[in-house]
Amino acid sequence: MAIFALVDCNNFYASCERLFQPHLRGRPVVILSNNDGCVIARSDEAKSLGILMGTPAFKIRQLIKAHDIAVCSSNYALYGDISERVMRVLGESAPNQEIYSIDECFLDLDRLSVPNLTQWCRNLRHQTMQWTGIPVSIGIGPTKTLAKLANRLAKKSVRESGVLNFMDDPIRIDTALRETSIGDVWGIGRRWTQKLEERGIHTAHDFANAPDAWVRQCMGVVGLRTVHELRGIACHALADQPAPKQTTCYTRTFGTAIYDKMQIQDAVTCFTEQAAAKLRKTGQVAGAVQLFIQTDPFARNVPKKSVSGLTTLDRPTSNTRAIATAVTQIFDRIWQDGYGWRKAGVHLFDLSAPDQIAPSLLDVIETPNDSLMKAVDHINTRYGRGAARMGFASKNAAWQMQQAHVSPRFTTKWAEIPAVRMM
Structure with missing residues (x-):
C-alpha cells in the first residue's frame, strides 16, 4: 500500500515575517498583495478577527488600528528563500519528494x-x-x-x-x-x-x-x-520531476496609472528580463512572445483600453536581447498615447528544450548557458534581482510596485542581514 x-507550512508568509521579527509573534499579521492592494495571507490571530482572504486593505483600516494588526507588504525574495530551506530539509529526510x-x-x-x-x-x-x-x-x-x-x-x-x-x-x-x-x-x-x-x-x-x-x-x-x-485507491503518483512548462510569463500591476511611453517601455523591458531569466532557469527556449498593456478596468470616468501583440521569434531562444528586441517591436506597434496604463505583461510561448529544435542551415540554436546571459544571471543571483539589466529604471520609477510595509530581505541581501549589537 x-x-x-x-x-x-503553517501560515507561511506570516511565519516568514515573524522569523526575523520576534515582536510580531502572537500579534495579528496580514500580508498584502502587489501594490499593497488586498490581503493574501493572515496569521491565526488575524483570521480570528474575521479578516478574509482577498479583502482590500482600505476596507480594514479601522480594524487594523483597533487591534494593532501588523501589516506587511509581500516580500517574495524572503518567502522564496525560506521555502527553499524548508523543502531542502524535508527532501533530505524522505526517499522521494x-x-x-x-x-x-x-x-x-x-x-x-x-x-x-x-x-x-x-x-x-x-x-x-x-x-x-x-x-x-x-x-x-x-x-x-x-x-x-x-x-x-x-x-x-x-x-x-x-x-x-x-x-x-x-x-x-x-x-x-x-x-x-x-x-x-x-x-x-x-x-x-x-x-x-x-x-x-x-x-x-x-x-x-x-x-x-x-x-x-x-x-x-x-x-x-x-x-x-x-476510497483509498492511489491514482496520483509522486511527481518528483515537474512536467516541462508550456508557457511562462511575467506580469505586474503598476502602483498608479502611467501615461509616459518611456516609463512603460522600461517596465516591459524589465518584465522581459525576468521572463527570460525564468526561461533559462528551466533550461528552455521560447518560440514566440506576446506583450500586453491595459488600463484599470475598474477606474471610473477614464478611458479604458487593452491592447496586445504577438510575434514568432526568428529562432527559439532564451537570450534576453533577442526577446527584448521582439518585445520592443511589439510595443512600438501597439502603443497608444492618451491612456493611463495600469498593467503590463510579457508571455513566452512554444517552450521547448534546445536539443528538441531542429537546426537550420542558416543558424545555430543557442543554449540557455550562453556566456553573456550566464554572467547576467550570476550577477543577479549574487547581488540581487536587477543588479544587471537592460532598462534604466530607478527604485522610485512610477511603475515600480508600491510596498510601503515591506520587510528587509533578511536572507538574500547583504545590506539587509539582521545586525546584532553588542552592549
Missing part, C-alpha cells in the same frame, strides 16, 4: 523503514522547526487526496500536535470524510462544489460513495480519480 505525507507549492510538498513514505511512522513525522516536524524556524503540519494517508485531508485536520486539532496519520486508524478516514464539506476536497473547485451540492452531494463521504458511472459521465476521468483516492 502506498503511503503519502503532505507537509504544509514532490514540491507542490511554495509552502507545501508531498513525501513518499512507502519505502521508509521506521518502527513508528507518526513519531517519525513528529520528529521531522520538530527538526524543520528547529532548523528553519517555520512550523509545519503533516498529514499521512494511503493517497495524496487523503494525505491532504489529514493535513487539513492536523492543523485544526490541538490533540494531534500537528501530525495526523490515517494509516494508524483507517476508521478515522470514514469519520473525516463525513465531517468534510465537498468544497474542502482537494481538486473540487467552486464550480463543481455548486453542481455537486445541487445533486445532493454535500460531503466528501457522499462523493466517495457516488456511482462511478455517474461521476465519470459528469466529471470525466479526473473526477473519478478523486473519488477513488477518497
Whole structure:
C-alpha cells in the first residue's frame, strides 16, 4: 500500500515575517498583495478577527488600528528563500519528494523503514522547526487526496500536535470524510462544489460513495480519480520531476496609472528580463512572445483600453536581447498615447528544450548557458534581482510596485542581514 505525507507550512508568509521579527509573534499579521492592494495571507490571530482572504486593505483600516494588526507588504525574495530551506530539509529526510507549492510538498513514505511512522513525522516536524524556524503540519494517508485531508485536520486539532496519520486508524478516514464539506476536497473547485451540492452531494463521504458511472459521465476521468483516492485507491503518483512548462510569463500591476511611453517601455523591458531569466532557469527556449498593456478596468470616468501583440521569434531562444528586441517591436506597434496604463505583461510561448529544435542551415540554436546571459544571471543571483539589466529604471520609477510595509530581505541581501549589537 502506498503511503503519502503532505507537509504544509503553517501560515507561511506570516511565519516568514515573524522569523526575523520576534515582536510580531502572537500579534495579528496580514500580508498584502502587489501594490499593497488586498490581503493574501493572515496569521491565526488575524483570521480570528474575521479578516478574509482577498479583502482590500482600505476596507480594514479601522480594524487594523483597533487591534494593532501588523501589516506587511509581500516580500517574495524572503518567502522564496525560506521555502527553499524548508523543502531542502524535508527532501533530505524522505526517499522521494514532490514540491507542490511554495509552502507545501508531498513525501513518499512507502519505502521508509521506521518502527513508528507518526513519531517519525513528529520528529521531522520538530527538526524543520528547529532548523528553519517555520512550523509545519503533516498529514499521512494511503493517497495524496487523503494525505491532504489529514493535513487539513492536523492543523485544526490541538490533540494531534500537528501530525495526523490515517494509516494508524483507517476508521478515522470514514469519520473525516463525513465531517468534510465537498468544497474542502482537494481538486473540487467552486464550480463543481455548486453542481455537486445541487445533486445532493454535500460531503466528501457522499462523493466517495457516488456511482462511478455517474461521476465519470459528469466529471470525466479526473473526477473519478478523486473519488477513488477518497476510497483509498492511489491514482496520483509522486511527481518528483515537474512536467516541462508550456508557457511562462511575467506580469505586474503598476502602483498608479502611467501615461509616459518611456516609463512603460522600461517596465516591459524589465518584465522581459525576468521572463527570460525564468526561461533559462528551466533550461528552455521560447518560440514566440506576446506583450500586453491595459488600463484599470475598474477606474471610473477614464478611458479604458487593452491592447496586445504577438510575434514568432526568428529562432527559439532564451537570450534576453533577442526577446527584448521582439518585445520592443511589439510595443512600438501597439502603443497608444492618451491612456493611463495600469498593467503590463510579457508571455513566452512554444517552450521547448534546445536539443528538441531542429537546426537550420542558416543558424545555430543557442543554449540557455550562453556566456553573456550566464554572467547576467550570476550577477543577479549574487547581488540581487536587477543588479544587471537592460532598462534604466530607478527604485522610485512610477511603475515600480508600491510596498510601503515591506520587510528587509533578511536572507538574500547583504545590506539587509539582521545586525546584532553588542552592549
